[in-house]
Amino acid sequence: MKIGIIGCGHMGGAIAKALLLEAKNSITVGAPRAPHLSVSASQKKRLSWLTDNREVARKAEVVIIAVKPNLAEEVLRELAPELKKQLVISVAAGLTLASMVKWSGGYKRIVRTIPNLPAQVLEGLTVWKAAAGVTQADKKKTAAVLASFGGEIEVKRERMIDWAVVSGSSPAFVAAFMESLARVAVKGGFSQKQARQLALQSVFGATCYIAKTGVDFGELKKAVQTKGGATEAAFKVLNDKKWQQALESGLIAAKNRCQQMGK
Ligand SMILES: NC(=O)c1ccc[n+]([C@@H]2O[C@H](COP(=O)([O-])OP(=O)(O)OC[C@H]3O[C@@H](n4cnc5c(N)ncnc54)[C@H](OP(=O)(O)O)[C@@H]3O)[C@@H](O)[C@H]2O)c1
Missing domain, CATH: 3.40.50.720 (NAD(P)-binding Rossmann-like Domain)
Structure with missing residues (x-):
């Protein structure tokens, strides 16, 4: 072409x-x-x-x-x-x-x-x-x-x-998530370099796993939360803070802003 x-x-x-x-x-x-x-x-x-x-x-x-x-x-x-x-x-x-x-x-x-x-x-x-x-x-x-x-x-x-902000804004949200993973890793004694590797590979590995197995997002979220386990403990705190609702509200605010800016 x-x-x-x-x-x-x-x-x-x-x-x-x-x-x-x-x-x-x-x-x-x-x-x-x-x-x-x-x-x-x-x-x-x-x-x-x-x-x-x-x-x-x-x-x-x-x-x-x-x-x-x-x-x-x-x-x-x-x-x-x-x-x-x-x-x-x-x-x-x-x-x-x-x-x-x-x-x-x-x-x-x-x-x-x-x-x-x-x-x-x-x-x-x-x-x-x-x-x-x-x-x-x-x-x-x-x-x-x-x-x-x-x-x-x-x-x-x-x-x-305008709803494509779901993919357009997502690098920033994923980066924020990885920033938190890395911060917690550093608190636990990992070096900055190791913490970056940990965050990167966690997100990349999870993405590859989901893409390759075709597992449903919700199913995997449940499957990793063993009863009485660490992930379940994390979700108890996160759900109390309504973190997913907050994220979805943020995405809708971004979509609304796109509509206002469009001409
Ligand atoms: N960056 C992203 O991730 C991203 C994502 C989605 C959509 N977009 C869209 O992609 C477009 C470009 O964004 P960008 O980040 O690539 O901007 P950018 O880096 O500033 O690139 C724009 C280029 O256009 C050149 N330019 C200015 N006036 C021109 C003219 N009259 N004729 C031909 N070229 C001219 C500029 O040259 P000079 O620097 O020499 O002035 C500059 O190299 C935007 O409309 C943006 O909405 C970008």
């Missing part, structure tokens, strides 16, 4: 690196400054850079918009005259399809996505919604592009994108 990426910072750069892993992809970046991506010599041959975003769009079959949300309107208005057959995929947070279609002069082959931070290590989860003009072939392309940096879920209602 000939892919244009407008904006090559954290997210645009991560997407470029992921897409370059596939030998059939060639990428032109549209950015004010040359991107510095650590890629192999052979991948570099399939990567070019232009300061003219319109030229990038003219050359591409897929155009990825990866500028900050406050610059997306300016960029889409700039690209509008060049949009004829390209599939446009935006990763800009909070921008509705209606706004993007309007800024693109009524162009409707646009996909709104919300990737999360682990996309940068090819373990992201991107939720997406297509505008009315997106074809079945475009949808296949979208899924292929997004799958290059992790999982993808297409949603039927655009409002559902």
